[in-house]
Amino acid sequence: MPSMRILSWNVNGLRAIYKKGFVDWLLKDRPDVLCLQEIKATEDQIPKELKGLPGYISFFSPGARKGRDGVALFTKIKTLSLEYSLGLPGFDDEQRAIVADYGDFLLFDVYFPNGKASKERLSYKMRFYDLFLDLMDRLVAEGRDIVICGDVNTAHKEIDLARPKPNEKISGFLPEERAWIDRLIEHGFLDTFRLFHPEGEKYSFWDMKTRARERNVGWRIDYFFVSLGMRDRVKSAFILDDVYGSDHCPVGIEIEL
Template sequence: MRLVSWNVNGLRAALHKGFTDWLDADHADVICLQETKLQEHQIPDEVNPPPGCEAWWSFAEQAGYSGVALFSRVPVREVREGFGHSRYDAEGRTLVAEFDGFTLINGYFPNGGQGDDRLAFKLDYYRDLLAFVNGLRAKGRAVVITGDLNTSHMERDIARPDANRTKSGFMDIERAWLDTYMDNGLVDTFRMFEEGGGHYSWWSMRGGARKRNVGWRLDYFLVTQDLRDRVVSAEIHTTVMGSDHCPVSLELDL
């Protein structure tokens, strides 16, 4: 099974930058999108649903903000919005999908850069989602978490660590939560195959950052230990344009 995740930074804008061509060519079984920036009445016909897919959406109450979507070319048992916390659901942050063999969480993790309140909101999301994941594991479910986690975990995950230690996305308090996720048995699948630096999934739109590869790795596929041996590949697709993020993918032998 091939899964792909992409923060599209506005789906309507991405449609004008080759999104449907990419979707047709990728042949992923499951596609997770973040930051769709849509309301329900604004879903473009091309993706309502995409040909050959079923589609599910979570919308923010605030127009033009946040939002996630899930497209699937394979059967899905159930998809639900959120994980029991209305304050996150109001921002369209999470879809939870039940597949044969695992639960998939598609999350657009909050950005903590708009002040102390938003940083606290982001950290609460990390805490509450991990509690939800541990509850699933206690019931015997394998779990895949994907999306824009909005934090670069290690120094090798960011081009300029020293210049960004006090900025949201690379603050110690945020990175510590990713440590906690790993300590709770979650596996960063990309790091199963690539230990070095220089691999990023987001670049500022300013200063030619993408061309110079001055980026951050913010987009992940995490799996519980019971799926580790099923991981075939995990990649970052830096040549795919259309957003300030690029897609990431995971292939599972299921």
């Protein structure tokens, strides 16, 4: 049975990662699909080489806020359709998602909001979470299988960050943020990494200012979730914490086609 290897990576700036050997890494790893978040580049700032990489079709959705947001997708496999919008009223202005229809499943490449800046941004994040879950529920009710990947900006359990206690009142590990992931799972979505590594203490993000990666003081805030109908098709889930270039590292899954 053929399989499909999908990676997701918050690159914290497409131009920055491009200068750090991104193309060499991608053409060596050769995932079937690569989803990127936080590309931080306008259309004219995207390196031309990335628009014509051998073997890949590329899609870019630059953020409306200069130097922030934005997502991208590189795929070897043609999509039936592709959208740059989640269709959430008032929440598409920051270009946070690409939705690719591969026929037997929908792939959501999403850069979820960060709530640390202010109470208003935390409120924005929680509203985004709620509307996104409503959308997932509707699509599952319509019979669609779904893969969600990206920077969710929340660590779910204490095992998902190196220092849970000092961060209990910090956005990214607040009770209401963690409760939303509980709800996502209660609604039938599976945290793929935990399917294969129930006790694994691996992280996908480290604060650059404190050189946290050198000490592995990290957070697991990048995920692949799949709807229940995809459960038996997920063959592996992993974190590529030996890949550098961003304050995040790639995460991935392999699914049966």
